[in-house]
Amino acid sequence: MTNATVLVADDDAAIRTVLNQALSRAGYDVRITSNAATLWRWIAAGEGDIVVTDVVMPDENAFDLLPRIKKARPDLPVLVMSAQNTFMTAVKASEKGAYDYLPKPFDLTELIAIIGRALSEPRHAPERAEDDGQETMPLVGRSAAMQEIYRVLARLMQTDLTLMITGESGTGKELVARALHDYGKRRNGPFVAINMAAIPRDLIESELFGHEKGAFTGAQARSSGRFEQAEGGTLFLDEIGDMPMDAQTRLLRVLQQGEYTTVGGRTPIRTDVRIVAATNRDLKQSINRGLFREDLYYRLNVVPLRLPPLRERAGDIPDLVRHFMQQAEREGLDVKRFAPEALDLMKTYPWPGNVRELENLVRRLTALYPQEVITPGIIATELRSETSGEPPAATGHGGSPTTIAQAVEENMRRYFADFGEDLPPPGLYERVLAEVEYPLILAALSATRGNQIKAAELLGLNRNTLRKKIRERGVSVYRPTRSA
CATH class of the missing domain: 3.40.50.2300 (Response regulator)
Incomplete structure (x- = not known):
């Protein structure tokens, strides 16, 4: 004008x-x-x-x-x-x-x-x-990336446009879907979430669309599906990339025609739900590999929304820490204060587990540390330094390691993150077992000054089994020095 x-x-x-x-x-x-x-x-x-x-x-x-x-x-x-x-x-x-x-x-x-x-x-x-x-x-954060997300969500509140949320695990995809529902025009309807990766593939169609009595072995009564449960509200389809092809075809029909049939049913059922889908995969790669329907992708990807990983919005960490601390306080946990230097150190960490990892850390610090102020030393103990490449050690009240399981869990999370969207090569169990057994056997031999009989007793192993593992793992047999 x-x-x-x-x-x-x-x-x-x-x-x-x-x-x-x-x-x-x-x-x-x-x-x-x-x-x-x-x-x-x-x-x-x-x-x-x-x-x-x-x-x-x-x-x-x-x-x-x-x-x-x-x-x-x-x-x-x-x-x-x-x-x-x-x-x-x-x-x-x-x-x-x-x-x-x-x-x-x-x-x-x-x-x-x-x-x-x-x-x-x-x-x-x-x-x-x-x-x-x-x-x-x-939703928490004042970074430019989060501001754009807020603006997109605000524009979508009063619409029924289908939304495709992409982002790494732990970035808050379901939280965004819930916010869109809770503040949108369907807020008075139900919010129903289903994780495709958590349901056996042969049961996904029944979970989504429901089934009739006798539709398959074990179907002793009619059961409603998630579409029926979400009627008038929002249906959140998490990990959509894990949906099998047959279910994808049925979902496409719903998006095209606004109706579905139950498993074993014949009468089409009209549906009125808003679809929000989410994935941490590259669906275009899945399309190229024949694992995802291209026409379904474009039906779901009406409004694409990418959630940034936490490392791309490190400036939001202080706000997020405050938010999680307030949650912990409401749950009856002790109030903590983070030293500014500790927050600065947290901003340099890559956060492979994203916001979920940060929330877990804050809860762990709140529950395990008696100190009122969380110092950089405590944070350094918990997190692996980017420069040193050392894994973080789970700590208790005095800063000493707690469980081996926590250390393994943390290292496994980083291990999978290094592969991005792909999976590591087969044989992971044996590789992890070998890495755990080597230092364990070495420590036992060191503690018993190289006495394999005592080391076997300490480990709860047969002596011959220990000898076999020493050979398989290439463990150096302990030999005490002259001064020892």
Whole structure:
């Protein structure tokens, strides 16, 4: 729209100056103010073609002003800016009727592009859900990557578009799906989740679509499936890449025709659910390998959303730690404080287990350490240093190792992470067993000063079995030095 007038409201003089100059150079007439009262007076008088406003102003919050703006001029697009760049800010902006939301600091090129798009689109005032006043925080983080996720979710809240969430394990894919449901127009319906990787492949169709009595051996009564359970709400299909081909074909029919049949049934059943799918795999590779239907991929991938790994948003770690500490406190665990240097050290760690690994660490620190302040030394003990390449040692109250199982679990998590989307070569059990047996036998021989009979007794092995393992594992037989 040529010669359009942009109304700008922000109590920061520097921001007003920057916006005035940038929008004027872009060809817009600009009117600027530092307060909500003047902005409302202009809007009530019918002035302006678009509004750009900060949320927090000296005299009134923009979220309180927005309902009046939408009532007086429902077609007037309002772009909201805020330094309080949380998920709830984006949700509130959407619920109150804002055209879009930009976190501060913002990119001027992006701001001008959004203004141009808003002015060129036909505007309709959508129905918005009422704000229930609850200031919960389902998603945490203020990084640029998370801000983009908040904005996408805010735009999707009042739609039924199918969403495909991708990301590494532990990035919070189900949490995002729940947030989309809990703050969207289907919030009064059920949220039903199913993990394809956790269900035997021959039972997935029955789990999804239900079955009739006698449909297969053991089907003694009719059973409802997840589609029926999620009617009117949201169905979250986690690890969609593990769905077998037959089930993929049936799911495609649901997405194309909006109906399904139960296993053993003949009558089509209409369904009204929103589908949110998620995967940590590269589905395009699966398509090339003939493991995933290409037509189903494009049906599910209407809106793609990639969740960044924690290492790509390390700046969010302090906020996440605070969030998990508050959860731990509500559960009755001791309150801890993290030294700034400890948080800085955590930002340098690669976090192969992502947010889930961070949450587990915070819980472990809260439960096992008596210290009120978590120091860099404690963090260094728990996490493997990137520079040294040493694995982290699970620790107890005094900083000493707790269980071998924890150390093995941590190393296995890193081992699988190194292979990315692929699996390691076969024979993993034997390789791990060999690595555990070698130091165990070596330690037993050292403790018994090379006496294989005593070492066998210590280990609970037959002497011949121990000798065989010494040969197989290539263990150096302990020989005490002269001074020993």
